[in-house]
Amino acid sequence: MKQFNELLASCKEVAFDLRFTKAANWKLADKSRAIVGFLPIYFPREIVHAVNGLAVGIMGAGDHKQIIKGDAYYQSYICHLPRGIIEMALDDSLNHFDGFVFPAICDCIRNLSGMFKLAEKGKFQRYFDYPQNFDTLIGGVFYRQELEKIIADVYAINKVELTTENLNRSIKLYNYNRKLIEEIYKIRQQYPWRLSAVDTYLIIRAGLAIPVEEHNIILEQTVEAISNERGEPMDNIRVVISGSFCEQPPLGLIKSIEMAGCYIVDDDLMLGSRWIQGDIEDNSNDPLTALTNAYLTQSTCSSAVYDVGNPKGKRVVDRVKKHDADGVIFSAASFCDPALLDRPELQKACDEAGVPHINFQYHENTGQFKVIKEQAGTFSDSIKLWA
Amino acid sequence: MSKNATEAIKEKSMVIQKDMLANLFHELSKTKETGKKVVYTFVPGNLTELILSFDMLPVYPEINALQSGMRKKSGAYIRDAEKLGFSEDVCTYVKCDIGMMLNGNIGPTGEKLPAPDLLLLSYTGCFTFMKWFENLERLYPGVPVAMLHTPYQEDGNITPEQVEYMVKQLKEEVIPKMEKVSGKKFDMERLSKMMTNSAKAEDLLVKILETAKNKPSPIDAYFAGVYYIGPIFTAFRGTDEAVEYYKELYAEVTERLRLGLGPVTPEGELKEEKFRLVVEYPPNWTNFREFWKIFYDAGAVIVASSYTKVGGVYDLGFRHNPDEPLESLSKYCMGCYTNMNLPQRVNLLADYVKEYKADGFLINSIKSCNSFSAGQLMIMREIEQRMEVPVGFIESDLVDPRYFSYANIKNRLESYFQMLEQRKIIMAQDAEKV
Ligand code: SF4
Numbered sequence: 001m002k003q004f005n006e007l008l009a010s011c012k013e014v015a016f017d018l019r020f021t022k023a024a025n026w027k028l029a030d031k032s033r034a035i036v037g038f039l040p041i042y043f044p045r046e047i048v049h050a051v052n053g054l055a056v057g058i059m060g061a062g063d064h065k066q067i068i069k070g071d072a073y074y075q076s077y078i079c080h081l082p083r084g085i086i087e088m089a090l091d092d093s094l095n096h097f098d099g100f101v102f103p104a105i106c107d108c109i110r111n112l113s114g115m116f117k118l119a120e121k122g123k124f125q126r127y128f129d130y131p132q133n134f135d136t137l138i139g140g141v142f143y144r145q146e147l148e149k150i151i152a153d154v155y156a157i158n159k160v161e162l163t164t165e166n167l168n169r170s171i172k173l174y175n176y177n178r179k180l181i182e183e184i185y186k187i188r189q190q191y192p193w194r195l196s197a198v199d200t201y202l203i204i205r206a207g208l209a210i211p212v213e214e215h216n217i218i219l220e221q222t223v224e225a226i227s228n229e230r231g232e233p234m235d236n237i238r239v240v241i242s243g244s245f246c247e248q249p250p251l252g253l254i255k256s257i258e259m260a261g262c263y264i265v266d267d268d269l270m271l272g273s274r275w276i277q278g279d280i281e282d283n284s285n286d287p288l289t290a291l292t293n294a295y296l297t298q299s300t301c302s303s304a305v306y307d308v309g310n311p312k313g314k315r316v317v318d319r320v321k322k323h324d325a326d327g328v329i330f331s332a333a334s335f336c337d338p339a340l341l342d343r344p345e346l347q348k349a350c351d352e353a354g355v356p357h358i359n360f361q362y363h364e365n366t367g368q369f370k371v372i373k374e375q376a377g378t379f380s381d382s383i384k385l386w387a
Numbered sequence: 388m389s390k391n392a393t394e395a396i397k398e399k400s401m402v403i404q405k406d407m408l409a410n411l412f413h414e415l416s417k418t419k420e421t422g423k424k425v426v427y428t429f430v431p432g433n434l435t436e437l438i439l440s441f442d443m444l445p446v447y448p449e450i451n452a453l454q455s456g457m458r459k460k461s462g463a464y465i466r467d468a469e470k471l472g473f474s475e476d477v478c479t480y481v482k483c484d485i486g487m488m489l490n491g492n493i494g495p496t497g498e499k500l501p502a503p504d505l506l507l508l509s510y511t512g513c514f515t516f517m518k519w520f521e522n523l524e525r526l527y528p529g530v531p532v533a534m535l536h537t538p539y540q541e542d543g544n545i546t547p548e549q550v551e552y553m554v555k556q557l558k559e560e561v562i563p564k565m566e567k568v569s570g571k572k573f574d575m576e577r578l579s580k581m582m583t584n585s586a587k588a589e590d591l592l593v594k595i596l597e598t599a600k601n602k603p604s605p606i607d608a609y610f611a612g613v614y615y616i617g618p619i620f621t622a623f624r625g626t627d628e629a630v631e632y633y634k635e636l637y638a639e640v641t642e643r644l645r646l647g648l649g650p651v652t653p654e655g656e657l658k659e660e661k662f663r664l665v666v667e668y669p670p671n672w673t674n675f676r677e678f679w680k681i682f683y684d685a686g687a688v689i690v691a692s693s694y695t696k697v698g699g700v701y702d703l704g705f706r707h708n709p710d711e712p713l714e715s716l717s718k719y720c721m722g723c724y725t726n727m728n729l730p731q732r733v734n735l736l737a738d739y740v741k742e743y744k745a746d747g748f749l750i751n752s753i754k755s756c757n758s759f760s761a762g763q764l765m766i767m768r769e770i771e772q773r774m775e776v777p778v779g780f781i782e783s784d785l786v787d788p789r790y791f792s793y794a795n796i797k798n799r800l801e802s803y804f805q806m807l808e809q810r811k812i813i814m815a816q817d818a819e820k821v
C-alpha cells in the first residue's frame with residue numbers, strides 16, 4: 001500500500017512538472033535522442049518512439065503556474081490553455097524540446113503553431129492536420145503524408161531512420177499501454193472506489209512525460225494494486241464527464257465532483273491516450289498504413305472529428321449505457337468552441353434518452369470549486385432521490 | 388451628390404449590387420415554384436462556380452448573419468440560440484444563423500429563405516465551420532452534407548499533395564453529391580468557362596483594391612470593401628453579371644481617381660484623407676454605420692484590410708484557371724486568408740503597410756472568432772516592430788450587440804488618431820531638419 005501511494009505521489013510530480021525534467025534527463029543519456037512536444041488531443045506517439053524520440057504531451061500549465069507574459073498574448077475571450085503554453089515557451093521551460101506538433105483540433109491550437117514559428121521555438125513546429133475524410137485512398141493517403149512529414153522532421157534532427165521493425169515494436173508498446181489503461185478503467189467501472197478519478201488522472205497524465213516502457217510498468221503496478229480490494233464503496237452516483245478533452249480542469253475540480261458524491265466512471269480528460277479503440281496491427285509490412293487505418297477506423301468519439309454519419313450524441317448515450325452511468329456532467333473549458341458547440345446536440349441526445357445531465361465551464365486555473373461542488377452534489381442527490 | 392441625414396449616399400455600382408443581391412434573394416424565395424436546388428456553404432473557400440455550374444443557388448449563412456446584424460435582428464436571434472443551450476462563449480455567427488432559422492429563416496429582403504438541399508461544408512480556415520454544419524445537419528434532418536476538408540497552409544505554401552487530396556475529395560465526395568441533389572451531370576466545360584469569367588472579375592477586383600495605393604485613395608478598402616466591393620464577388624463569381632459589375636465599378640473608381648476624389652462614405656465624399664490605415668478583421672455589423680462614421684469623421688481611410696481577403700487573396704496573384712478547374716478550386720480554397728499561417732499573415736499585413744503607405748495598423752478583435760483572434764496580439768507586436776508604425780487595438784463582436792460599446796471604441800480610436808497625428812507632426816519636423 002505504501003509503495004502504491006509512493007507511486008501515486010511520483011505520478012503527481014511527473015504529471016505537473018512543467019519543466020519536464022524526466023524527459024530532459026532521458027534525452028541527456030544519448031545524443032541521438034529527440035524530444036517532440038505535442039498538444040492535445042491525439043498524436044500517434046509511435047512514430048516518434050520508433051526513431052529514438054520521446055513524444056511528450058503538453059497539456060497546459062493548469063493552476064501550477066502564474067501567467068504573466070501569456071496574458072499579453074491572448075485576449076480575455078480566448079481559452080486559457082494556449083496562454084499557459086506560450087508562457088512556458090517564453091520562460092524557457094520547453095528549451096530542451098526539439099520540435100512541436102500541434103494537432104488540428106481548433107483554431108487556437110492551429111494559430112499557436114504559428115506563434116511558435118514566429119517565436120522560433122524548437123527546430124520544427126508542425127501543425128498536424130487530421131483529415132476529415134475517412135476514405136483510405138483519400139483521407140488515408142493524406143494522413144500518411146502528415147505522419148511522414150513529422151518523421152522527416154525528427155530525422156533532420158537525429159538522423160535516425162524509421163524501420164518497419166522499430167515501428168512495429170513501438171506500436172506493440174503503445175498497444176500494451178492503451179490496453180493497460182483500459183484495464184484500469186474497466187476495474188474502476190466495476191469497483192470505482194478502488195482508485196479515485198484524481199489518481200487515475202495522475203497516473204495517465206504522467207505517461208505523457210515519460211518513456212512508454214516506464215509508463216507501462218506504472219500501469220501494470222496500478223492494475224495489480226486495484227485488482228485487490230481497496231477503499232470503501234460509497235453511496236455515490238455514477239457519472240460520465242464529457243467536454244474536457246483539451247484544456248484540463250484543475251485537480252480540485254475533479255476532486256470536488258468526486259466529493260460531491262459522484263463516481264466518474266468514464267471521461268474524456270486524457271482522451272489522446274485512449275483515442276485508438278482496440279489494438280493497432282503490430283506485425284505488418286507497412287506499419288505506417290496500420291497507424292493510418294487505426295486513425296480512420298478506430299478513433300474514439302471527439303469534437304475534433306467530423307461526425308456526420310456517426311453522431312456524437314448517440315455515442316455519448318451509448319457510453320452512458322455501456323458503463324451503467326446515472327448521468328453526464330458536461331464540463332468544458334470556457335471559450336472552447338469545439339466542446340461548447342457540440343454541447344446542445346449532446347444534451348439533446350441525453351434528454352431524448354432520458355439521461356440526466358448538468359453542465360459547467362471552467363478555466364484550467366479556476367480556484368473556486370464551491371459552486372461546482374454544490375451543483376454536482378445537487379445532481380447526485382436528485383438522481384438518488386428519483387432512482 | 389445631395390446629402391441626406393438618414394439616407395446613405397449611393398454610387399451607381401452600389402445600386403447595381405443591391406439589385407443583384409435582391410434578385411438572388413428573390414430567386415431563393417421562389418425555389419419551391421422553380422424547383423431550383425439550394426446549397427448552403429461558406430464564404431472562405433467557396434465553390435461558387437461549381438454550385439452555379441449545376442444551376443443550383445448558393446446561400447451563405449455568414450452573410451445572412453451579418454445582414455441580420457445590420458438589420459438589428461441578431462441580438463434576439465443569438466438569445467434564442469442560447470436558450471437552446473449554445474454557450475455565450477461561442478461564435479455568434481453560428482448562434483445568429485441558428486436563431487434566424489428558428490425564427491422562420493427570413494432573409495435580408497424580408498423573404499423566406501429556403502431550407503438547404505445540400506450542406507456544402509467547405510472546411511476552410513475555420514474549425515467552427517465544421518461544428519456549425521454538424522449542428523445544421525441535425526436541424527435539417529436528411530439533408531446531405533458534402534465535406535471538403537481544406538488542408539491548412541501550415542508550412543506557408545500549398546503542396547501538390549494537398550492539391551491532390553482536395554481534387555480527390557471534389558471528385559469522390561463533393562461532385563457526386565451535387566450530381567445527386569441537382570439531378571444533373573457534372574459539366575467540366577461549363578465550369579471551365581465560368582472560370583474564365585472568374586479570372587476576369589478577379590483581375591478587376593485587384594485593380595480596384597489597388598487604387599487605394601494612391602493618395603488620396605478613391606476607395607475605403609475596408610468599409611466599402613465589405614459594403615459594395617466584395618459581396619458580389621462571392622455569390623456571383625464566374626457569371627457575366629459579375630464581370631459587368633466589376634467593369635462598372637472599376638470605371639467609377641478610376642474616374643474618382645482621375646478627379647482626385649476621396650472615398651464615398653454614407654454622408655458623401657470624404658474631403659480630406661488624414662490617416663491611411665491597414666485593418667485586420669471585420670467591422671462590427673450591428674453598429675456598422677456608427678462604427679464607420681468614427682473613421683470618416685476623423686479623416687481615416689482604410690487602404691487595405693485582411694477581412695476583404697477571406698474570400699481569396701487575389702492580390703498575391705491567384706486566379707481561377709479554366710485549364711485546371713478542379714485544381715484551381717483547390718488552390719483557391721487553400722489560399723484564403725484564414726487558411727494562411729501566422730507568419731504569412733504577418734508578412735501580408737506588413738507588405739500592405741508598406742505598399743499602401745499606411746500611417747498605422749489597427750486590429751478590430753472579435754470576441755466570437757478564434758480563427759482570426761487567437762494570435763492577433765502577436766501579429767500586432769510583429770507589425771509594430773517590423774514596420775515601426777503605431778498600432779491600435781479595439782474589441783467588439785460581429786453580430787452580438789452586447790459586445791459593442793460605442794463610447795469605449797470611440798475613445799480608443801480617438802486616442803489612436805491623436806497618436807497618429809502626433810507622429811505625423813514629429814515626422815514632418817524631422818523631415819524639415821533634414
Ligand atoms: S480548450 Fe478548446 S478552444 Fe482552447 S485550445 Fe483546446 S480545443 Fe481549442
Ligand code: SF4
Binds near residue numbers: 480512756
Ligand atoms: S469563428 Fe470566425 S471565421 Fe469561424 S465562423 Fe465564426 S466568425 Fe467565421
